[in-house]
Amino acid sequence: xxxxxxxxxxxxxxGTASALTLAAVGGGLVLPGGAAEAQAAxxxxxxxxxxxxxxxxxxxxxxxxxxxxxxxxxxxxxYKKAGKKLPRTxxxxxxxxxxxxxxxxxxxxxxxxxxxRSVYHVGIYAGKGRIWHSxxxxxxxxxxxxxxxxxxxxxxx
Numbered sequence: 429x430x431x432x433x434x435x436x437x438x439x440x441x442x443g444t445a446s447a448l449t450l451a452a453v454g455g456g457l458v459l460p461g462g463a464a465e466a467q468a469a470x471x472x473x474x475x476x477x478x479x480x481x482x483x484x485x486x487x488x489x490x491x492x493x494x495x496x497x498x499x500x501x502x503x504x505x506x507y508k509k510a511g512k513k514l515p516r517t518x519x520x521x522x523x524x525x526x527x528x529x530x531x532x533x534x535x536x537x538x539x540x541x542x543x544x545r546s547v548y549h550v551g552i553y554a555g556k557g558r559i560w561h562s563x564x565x566x567x568x569x570x571x572x573x574x575x576x577x578x579x580x581x582x583x584x585x
Contacts, residue, residue, distance in 0.1 A: 471507070471511055471536070472510075472534065472535065474509065474511070475506040475510040475584070476552055476554060478510060479503070479552045479569070480560055482505075483569055483570060483571070484570075486567075487563060487564055487567050487568065487569075489565065492504055498562055499518060501562065502551075502560070502561065502562045503518075503521060503538060503550050503551070504521075506552060518547045521538060521540075522538070525582025525585075527580060527583075528581045529581070532581075533553055533581045535553055536584075537552075537582060537583050538553070538581065538584065539552070539561075539574065539579050539580075541576065542580060557573055558571055558573050559574055
């Protein structure tokens with residue numbers, strides 16, 4: 429049974445008043461304990477959209493937008509527009525994020541590139557092994573496949 433086939437039975441079981449209430453609030457269901465996770469997902473999704481909207485913006489060392497970015501400047505700008513404050517550097521962003529494993533990464537998480545214990549680059553995970561990032565001098569903000577296994581993931585809370 430497809431999701432579309434289940435909708436009429438949901439409306440039938442909910443009753444007219446409940447159906448109108450669901451429709452008025454956008455049809456979403458609220459689960460206990462789910463509000464914080466839903467808010468984090470919304471923030472991450474917004475930050476991801478902001479980063480993607482900067483596609484083609486030139487790299488400039490130390491730049492935090494809105495027209496030029498370095499790597500941590502792009503993540504700082506994207507999350508700021510989504511309503512979250514991040515520190516300035518990739519290493520500081522790593523230190524303040526909630527660390528997650530590769531198997532638990534989600535779109536909108538930060539991807540930290542490291543050499544040993546030193547973080548040297550950051551981007552925003554876009555899903556399917558790709559990130560939005562501002563790579564280096566002479567390059568532009570772009571979507572790129574993650575090219576190494578030397579990455580850590582962080583979730584902005």
